[in-house]
Amino acid sequence: MLGLKMETDPRWVDLAQKNIAEILTDHAFCEQKAASNAISIIVQYPQYPDLVKAMISICQEELSHFEMVHEKIQALGLTLGFERKDPYVNDLSEYLRRNKTNSSSEGQFVNKMMFSAMIEARSCERFKRLSEQLEGEDLRTFYRNLMESEARHYMTFLGFARKYAKTVDVEACWKEFLAFEGELIKKYGKRETIHG
Numbered sequence: 001m002l003g004l005k006m007e008t009d010p011r012w013v014d015l016a017q018k019n020i021a022e023i024l025t026d027h028a029f030c031e032q033k034a035a036s037n038a039i040s041i042i043v044q045y046p047q048y049p050d051l052v053k054a055m056i057s058i059c060q061e062e063l064s065h066f067e068m069v070h071e072k073i074q075a076l077g078l079t080l081g082f083e084r085k086d087p088y089v090n091d092l093s094e095y096l097r098r099n100k101t102n103s104s105s106e107g108q109f110v111n112k113m114m115f116s117a118m119i120e121a122r123s124c125e126r127f128k129r130l131s132e133q134l135e136g137e138d139l140r141t142f143y144r145n146l147m148e149s150e151a152r153h154y155m156t157f158l159g160f161a162r163k164y165a166k167t168v169d170v171e172a173c174w175k176e177f178l179a180f181e182g183e184l185i186k187k188y189g190k191r192e193t194i195h196g
Helices: 011-018 020-044 049-075 087-098 105-133 137-164 170-187
Strands: none
Touching: 011 020, 011 105, 020 049, 020 105, 049 137, 087 105, 087 170, 105 137, 105 170, 137 170
16 A cells, blocks of 8 residues: 555664664654644645645644653653654655756645655554564554554645646656655664654
8 A cells, every 4th residue: 555665674673672762752753743744734835725624633643643652651661852863854855855847836745745645654664563573562552553544644645746736747756756765765774763
């Protein structure tokens, strides 16, 4: 369903397991950034009422997830650390910024939707790994539930790209973006962060 070209190396979960505090802190801030992204979409594209409504829901859900992760951190006797940089997200953004085929305002809208969809897709895939391989049923269940939400968000963003693109070939752009991400992800999966 996700269409990702490269699966995460299973050894990434071993890194996560060894430093669950790092993974949870990074995850918490991923949720916060996802909420901020939804707000920025509302600010940039208020002309689409259905998009605004969907982004309000996503923002609320992402903030709820931030709270859930923070509660999980506290329940484990840990403390939320500081925000980490996310080079993976920066690499995706840089690829889309360099993509001159989508330089029109419509193309930029498609890029924003694809960017958001890709992050949700990779997060979903990583959460699936965690839900299958982490030690402890509690954390596995926690990530299984969040995985389903990420999949919904992925579909929402791609759906809006397809709905509002009139001149941009969303399917061709998405296919190219998936190919790029498939190569990109090969350099990740070596750090105890959600996308690292």
